[in-house]
Amino acid sequence: MTISRRALLVSGTTALTLSPLRTILPTAVPTAIPTAGAAGVEAAAGIRPRFPGDPGRGRVYYGAFVQFPRNVERYERRLGHRLGARRSYFLPHQAEGLVRRARHDVAARRLPLVSTKVPGSWRDVATGASDDWLHPMLDGLAAIDRPVFLTLHHEPENDVAGPGNLPGWFVEMQEHALAAAAARAPLVSIVPILMSWTFDPASGRTPGQWIAPSPALFGFDAYNWWSPRTNAPWTGFGTLLRRAERYAGGRPLVVGEFGVRRDPRRPQRSARWLRNAYRQAVRNDVVAMTYFDQRIGDPDGDFRLTGPRLAAFRRNLRRPRSVLLR
Numbered sequence: 001m002t003i004s005r006r007a008l009l010v011s012g013t014t015a016l017t018l019s020p021l022r023t024i025l026p027t028a029v030p031t032a033i034p035t036a037g038a039a040g041v042e043a044a045a046g047i048r049p050r051f052p053g054d055p056g057r058g059r060v061y062y063g064a065f066v067q068f069p070r071n072v073e074r075y076e077r078r079l080g081h082r083l084g085a086r087r088s089y090f091l092p093h094q095a096e097g098l099v100r101r102a103r104h105d106v107a108a109r110r111l112p113l114v115s116t117k118v119p120g121s122w123r124d125v126a127t128g129a130s131d132d133w134l135h136p137m138l139d140g141l142a143a144i145d146r147p148v149f150l151t152l153h154h155e156p157e158n159d160v161a162g163p164g165n166l167p168g169w170f171v172e173m174q175e176h177a178l179a180a181a182a183a184r185a186p187l188v189s190i191v192p193i194l195m196s197w198t199f200d201p202a203s204g205r206t207p208g209q210w211i212a213p214s215p216a217l218f219g220f221d222a223y224n225w226w227s228p229r230t231n232a233p234w235t236g237f238g239t240l241l242r243r244a245e246r247y248a249g250g251r252p253l254v255v256g257e258f259g260v261r262r263d264p265r266r267p268q269r270s271a272r273w274l275r276n277a278y279r280q281a282v283r284n285d286v287v288a289m290t291y292f293d294q295r296i297g298d299p300d301g302d303f304r305l306t307g308p309r310l311a312a313f314r315r316n317l318r319r320p321r322s323v324l325l326r
Contacts, residue, residue, distance in 0.1 A: 050216060050252060051189050051216040051252070052147040052187040052189060053111060053147030053149075053189070053325060053326075054287065055287055055323045057285055058283075058285075058321060059282070059287075059322075059323050060084070060278075060281055060282055060286055060287060060288060060289060060321060060322060060323070061110075061111040061287065061288040061322075061323060061324075061325070062083075062278070062316055062317055062319075062322040063083035063084050063085030063086050063087065063110065063111070063288075063289075063290045064086070064087065064290050064291040064292075064305075064313075065086070065087035065088070065089075065257065065290055065291070065292050065293060065294065066083075066293070067294055072086065072108075073108075079313075079317060081314065081317045081318055082108065082109065082324060083110050083317070084110065084111060084288075084317070084322050084323055084325075085110055085111040085112075085113050085149075085289070086105050086110045086112060086113065086290065087114075087256065087290035088105075088112065088113070088114050088115070089114075089116070089154075090114065090115065090116040090117070092118055092119040092133065093119075094116070095133065095136065095140070096140070098114050098137065099137065099140035099143075101114060102141055102148045103144050106144055106146040106325060109324040109326070110325060111147065111288060112148045112149065113149045113254070113288060113290055114148065114149070114150055115150075115152075115153075115193070115256070116137075116150075116151070116152060116153075117153055118133075118152055118153055118173070120164070121164025121165050121169065122153065122156075122164060122165050122166075122169040122170045122172070123165070123169040123173075124164065125152065125173040125177065126169050126173040126175070126176045127172075127176075131180070134177065134180055135184060138181055138184045138185040139184055139185070141185050141187075141188050142184055142187070142188070144187075145187065146187060147187050147189065148185075148187065148188045148189070149188075149217070150177075150181070150188050150189065150190055151190075151191050151192065151256065152173060152174065152177055152190070152192070153170070153173075154193040154219075154221075154256055155193065155195045155221065156194070156210070157198050157205065157210065158195075167209040167210050168209070170192075170212075171209075171210065171211070171212045174190055174192045174212035174214075175213075175214055178190045178212070178214050178215055189215070189216060189217055190215050191215060191219045191254050192211075192215060192218075192219055193219035193220060193254070194210055194211075194219065194220050194221070194244075195220075195221055196221045196222050196223050196240050196243075196244070198210065198220075199240070199243035199244045199247070200243060201243075207244075207247050208247060211247055213249075215251075216251060216252070217251060217252055217253070217287070218244070218247070218248035218252070218254065219253075219254040219255075219256050220244040220253070220254075221255065221257040221258065222237055222244070222258040222277075223240075223257070223258065223259050223260075223292075223303075224237070224240075224259070224260040224261060224273060225261070225300075226261050226263070226300075227261070228300075229300055230300065232300075234269075236273065237276060237277035237280050237281075238276065238280045241281075241284055241286070245284065252286075253281075253284065253285055253286045253287065254286070254288045254289070255281070255288070255289035255290070256290065257290060257291075257292040258277065258289055258290070258292065259291060259292040259303030260273040260274060260277075260303065260309070261300060261301040261302070261303065262301055262306075262307070262309065267307060268308050270308060271308035271311060271312040272312075274309060274312040274316065275312050275315070275316070277289075278316040282321045291303070291305065291313060293305045
């Protein structure tokens with residue numbers, strides 16, 4: 001995660017959370033849309049869901065991050081289709097807004113992928129010192145009575161600081177949150193999400209030290225940071241997926257953010273990347289993925305869905321293996 005993108009997420013959350021959360025569903029959206037959930041296709045065939053909201057192998061909640069002030073219903077009308085999943089970010093004091101956002105999304109049959117930073121340190125959450133923050137948030141999500149994916153401190157790798165924010169405490173925080181969710185909000189899945197860079201051998205990092213063993217889902221981000229200015233290579237989604245998948249232990253995968261830059265000399269190149277990413281996802285048990293559709297002021301280009309990228313995203317959203325929350 002770049003500094004500019006991190007600043008964008010933090011600066012946008014307050015306005016996003018305090019804005020009215022309308023429950024108007026988009027118009028001009030197809031009605032015959034595949035759905036998925038705990039009673040989805042595989043469950044109907046007698047196969048036990050692996051987690052709440054399991055769409056079944058080969059199906060995916062396909063969606064995006066829609067930042068304030070863009071209205072999600074207006075965004076969906078532009079696409080001509082509902083998002084299967086929506087990514088949202090919150091600060092610790094915005095727990096009530098996080099619950100409202102999740103309620104708003106499930107009402108529209110989007111799977112909520114909600115992320116929040118935590119109060120204090122990871123150790124505080126891991127040891128129960130922040131339970132007076134964690135438990136009410138889980139209780140609020142439990143009242144929705146629908147599947148929700150919850151991430152505590154997405155992409156933590158750049159935030160190691162002091163004795164309370166070390167990789168071991170990050171792992172323990174996930175385990176503590178998982179136990180609390182199982183007891184208080186059984187339809188909430190705790191989904192730790194790591195950076196794509198962490199799985200790149202060039203990073204020199206040890207991914208295993210960040211991986212919690214108990215969550216049912218394995219989360220990571222997947223960016224093609226290609227740049228002719230810095231000579232960063234063009235990296236296919238399949239490569240990014242394989243790097244992370246080897247650490248997943250066979251768990252279903254969640255791509256919390258993904259994106260591809262536009263090659264000005266080859267406008268269709270990024271569209272092909274998106275089409276290939278979709279095919280790789282449904283073949284490799286990616287159950288949810290959300291595109292980071294934002295302008296971030298990067299000199300190497302951003303990830304906005306425009307032109308061929310937008311057309312490819314729309315087609316992927318309409319594919320029969322893209323599902324909505326049941």
